Amino acid sequence: QKEVEQDPGPLSVPEGAIVSLNCTYSNSAFQYFMWYRQYSRKGPELLMYTYSSGNKEDGRFTAQVDKSSKYISLFIRDSQPSDSATYLCAMSGGLEYGNKLVFGAGTILRVKS
Amino acid sequence: DTGVSQDPRHKITKRGQNVTFRCDPISEHNRLYWYRQTLGQGPEFLTYFQNEAQLEKSRLLSDRFSAERPKGSFSTLEIQRTEQGDSAMYLCASSLGRALGDTQYFGPGTRLTVL
Numbered sequence: 001q002k003e004v005e006q007d008p009g010p011l012s013v014p015e016g017a018i019v020s021l022n023c024t025y026s027n028s029a030f031q032y033f034m035w036y037r038q039y040s041r042k043g044p045e046l047l048m049y050t051y052s053s054g055n056k057e058d059g060r061f062t063a064q065v066d067k068s069s070k071y072i073s074l075f076i077r078d079s080q081p082s083d084s085a086t087y088l089c090a091m092s093g094g095l096e097y098g099n100k101l102v103f104g105a106g107t108i109l110r111v112k113s
Numbered sequence: 114d115t116g117v118s119q120d121p122r123h124k125i126t127k128r129g130q131n132v133t134f135r136c137d138p139i140s141e142h143n144r145l146y147w148y149r150q151t152l153g154q155g156p157e158f159l160t161y162f163q164n165e166a167q168l169e170k171s172r173l174l175s176d177r178f179s180a181e182r183p184k185g186s187f188s189t190l191e192i193q194r195t196e197q198g199d200s201a202m203y204l205c206a207s208s209l210g211r212a213l214g215d216t217q218y219f220g221p222g223t224r225l226t227v228l
Contacts, residue, residue, distance in 0.1 A: 008153065036219075043117075043204055043219035044156065051213070088155050095212045098169050100146065103155030 003027050006089055006104025015113050019076040023089035023104045026070065030091040030102070033065050035074045038086045038106065047087075048074065079111045115139075117220035119205050125226045126195055133191045134223045138207030145188050146217060147180060148204040149173065156204050162188060163210060195227045 006023045013019055021035075032051050036044035048063040050056045050072075056063045064073040072091075076083055086106040092099050118137045126132050138145050143164050148156035159178070160170045164185035174180075177195075182188040192199055202224050206217040 004155075006155070032215075034216075041202075041222075041224065043119075043221045046216060046218065049214065049216055090155070095210070095215065098161055099144065099208065099210070099215050099217070100158040100161060100169070101148075101156070101206075101217060102158070105153065105155050 001026065002105075003102050004089065004091060004104040007107055008105050010108040010110055012110045012112060013079055015079060015081060015111055017079050017111070019074075019079050019083070019109060019111075021074040021076075021087050021089075021107050021109070023072050024070055025072075025091060025102075027091075027093070027102070028070075029093040029097065031094045032092045032099075033063070033072050034090040034092075034101070035061075035063055036088040036090060036103075038088055040086075044088055076109075079109075081111050081113045084109055084111050117205055117207050117218055119203075119220040119223050121223060122221060123224045123226075125228065127228050128195060128197060130195055131191065131193045132195060132225065133189055134203055134205075134225075136188045136190070136205030136207075136220060138187070138205070139218060142207035142209055142218075143185065144208045144210040144215075144217075145182055146206040146208075147188070147190055148206065150202040150204055150222070151200075159190075192225075195225075197227045200225055200227045 090101040146161040147159040150156040162182040
């Protein structure tokens, strides 16, 4: 079993829809949680960074962390065709673990105009 | 700040050849990471540096792989005697190395194809 599980999709939604992306994890040492967006043949771009359980909002994006359930989510409101990309969840145990990131497989999102 | 840069962006090589990739991190970032990403998968950690010191290597990094970061600035990743299974996107990331809120910024990657 992988440390981080993420449904690869693809997830196809109409423009304007609310998108929900999720990851589960098994390692209790993970303390920092991130969402990256990756366009085809490009490097990952950081979208959201959260520490501990709770919600964090940034524009149309909301990141949610539930450490008791080992479950994280990313919500995208008013989705746009330009949001079409692969969304990667990532997590780390912090500096004592080298801050190295463990990624999910990524969810392919397609927003149709 | 120009971000993390990687060179080359694409590399096609024949099996058995050696290849070397370069990564230039964001200036003043003392941590540098290498990841490998295959099609349909998320990036997997390979190794990382704190300044010029290589602090950890993944089990994915076989003896054919070597990485350096001379003078704590740019880094190189060399693969000797390439195999078809080495075909992947090689990503470099850098960060300040803070205890809290340490953010890794990724470069565009080097796509390696081994024929």
